[in-house]
Amino acid sequence: MLHSHLRLRHLRCFLETARLGSLSAAASALHVSQPAASKTIRELEDILRVQLFDRSGRKLVLTPAGRVYQAHAGTALADLERAQKLVLSPPPERPRLHVGVLPTAATGLVPRAALAFRESRPDVLLDVMTGPNWLLLSLLREGQLDLVVGRMPPAGNTEGLGFRRLYWERVVPVVRAGHPLLRGDWDHADLTRHPLMLPPAGAMISGSVRSWLHSVGITDPQPAFENVSLAFGREVVTRSDTVWFISEGVVRPEIEAGALVILPIRNELLGGPVGISLREGDDPRPEAQALIAALEAAAQ
Numbered sequence: 001m002l003h004s005h006l007r008l009r010h011l012r013c014f015l016e017t018a019r020l021g022s023l024s025a026a027a028s029a030l031h032v033s034q035p036a037a038s039k040t041i042r043e044l045e046d047i048l049r050v051q052l053f054d055r056s057g058r059k060l061v062l063t064p065a066g067r068v069y070q071a072h073a074g075t076a077l078a079d080l081e082r083a084q085k086l087v088l089s090p091p092p093e094r095p096r097l098h099v100g101v102l103p104t105a106a107t108g109l110v111p112r113a114a115l116a117f118r119e120s121r122p123d124v125l126l127d128v129m130t131g132p133n134w135l136l137l138s139l140l141r142e143g144q145l146d147l148v149v150g151r152m153p154p155a156g157n158t159e160g161l162g163f164r165r166l167y168w169e170r171v172v173p174v175v176r177a178g179h180p181l182l183r184g185d186w187d188h189a190d191l192t193r194h195p196l197m198l199p200p201a202g203a204m205i206s207g208s209v210r211s212w213l214h215s216v217g218i219t220d221p222q223p224a225f226e227n228v229s230l231a232f233g234r235e236v237v238t239r240s241d242t243v244w245f246i247s248e249g250v251v252r253p254e255i256e257a258g259a260l261v262i263l264p265i266r267n268e269l270l271g272g273p274v275g276i277s278l279r280e281g282d283d284p285r286p287e288a289q290a291l292i293a294a295l296e297a298a299a300q
Helices: 008-020 023-030 034-048 064-088 109-120 133-141 188-193 206-215 230-238 248-257 286-299
Strands: 096-101 125-130 147-151 161-169 171-176 196-198 243-247 260-262 272-279
Touching (some): 008 064, 023 034, 096 286, 109 125, 109 286, 171 230, 171 248, 196 230, 230 243, 230 260
Parallel strands (some): 096 125
Antiparallel strands (some): 161 272
16 A cells, blocks of 8 residues: 655655756756755655665765666656646547458458558458358348448348348369379269368358268268468468368458469359448448448459
8 A cells, every 4th residue: 555645745855856856957857956856765765764865975876776767656647647638638549440350351352452452541440350141241230330242141140131242153162282183083072082171061161062062972971170361271271181161251362472382173052242341220320331342352
């Protein structure tokens, strides 16, 4: 507990004396007399019951206890001054836009749009949240997100939401460079001879991937992994013969860099629209309208 006799003048006088190494200089800086400054330092030492300055030389030098007190007292006084400034002159509240981003849009579309949005609206803080579609769409309905960017919500999960399509995106099987299936004579049945990484049941592309596998005779796929995360999928696929079915947008940078390769297939059933989900009937704020315009431009 702070001593009841401790005052801000004690801290200011002590800190100025420590900084300048002279009572007379500290008194001048604080616009008080030297006797008053000397009395204030003595009062502080009496309160703390410790000597703060070594007075044996011409210049006042902090004792070990004085150095400890200087470090903490200086921080405390700076915090008090900052708190006073924030209360008396609070900074203007910065507009904030809350955006949910699904994996298919997180590696290309949204970063490009975010940079363009930053150029046009540097005053707005863009708060980006990634996660599964069921979570992001729930937060959108509750008003905790302003919009969600990614695959179109499935038919049973569109209540209260509107969707603005930006483009159609493929779902592709990707493998490492040099994978055994990267030859012209492989058959769909060969997929079962390698570990499969499929989207989990909650992912929007899960149904179309399993429908395609069923259409080529793989009626009961037994995946080794269920995942739509780029970080995990990239590491597993590049280190093994795993075949990963994933939205092309998630892995586009890895494909362009040559780290992953699209396994050629006929994929009429694989793919879907990518766009912007909004609350139905809502009129987007100007900040949201600016981001939507940036997303539409980036989608071109």
